[in-house]
Amino acid sequence: MCRPEWGRARTEARRLDDLARLRRVRDRIDREYARPLNVEALARGVHMSAGQLGRRFRQAYGGSVYAYLMARRIERAAALLWRDDLSVTEVCFAVGCSSPGTFSTCFTELVGMPPSAYRRRAATVGAGRDGHWPG
Missing domain, CATH: 1.10.10.60 (Homeodomain-like)
Incomplete structure (x- = not known):
């Protein structure tokens, strides 16, 4: 039987992984702002769908x-x-x-x-x- 704390730990690990991927997107934008960038390409770079990236980015940083x-x-x-x-x-x-x-x-x-x-x-x-x- 699984312990409840394992589920919480797994959820927290997922959240931290998402935040790391969002930081990579933000850092890429900061570095490559002058290049053609679109949400789909940025999402592919961190193995997310464009919709998922958009939702998570807005939750983390308050904007699109x-x-x-x-x-x-x-x-x-x-x-x-x-x-x-x-x-x-x-x-x-x-x-x-x-x-x-x-x-x-x-x-x-x-x-x-x-x-x-x-x-x-x-x-x-x-x-x-x-x-x-x-x-």
Whole structure:
């Protein structure tokens, strides 16, 4: 006869294994944000179905895999826009977005202003005109 604690231990081991796989997905997104990534490919990489990965990722991190990926891309885009050597469109493609329109919409939602306005604000701050970080 099985002891109840064995079932709990098995459940806990499964939970820890899932968390390790989710961390691998998150780490891969952090490393490869500029590459074409989709939930199906990320799920295959950790031997989960796309649905299972989506549900578990949301439970663990409070948002979707896609939202996490886009947040990393926009975070990197903001850093690139702070510099002045790439156009907004070049930044869009450099961070792995394939549509400047979608990039601009997502950037605006996450940062609070369009990428072009962020770039202008960065130039103002970079020139020391107002001394405040954009946002």
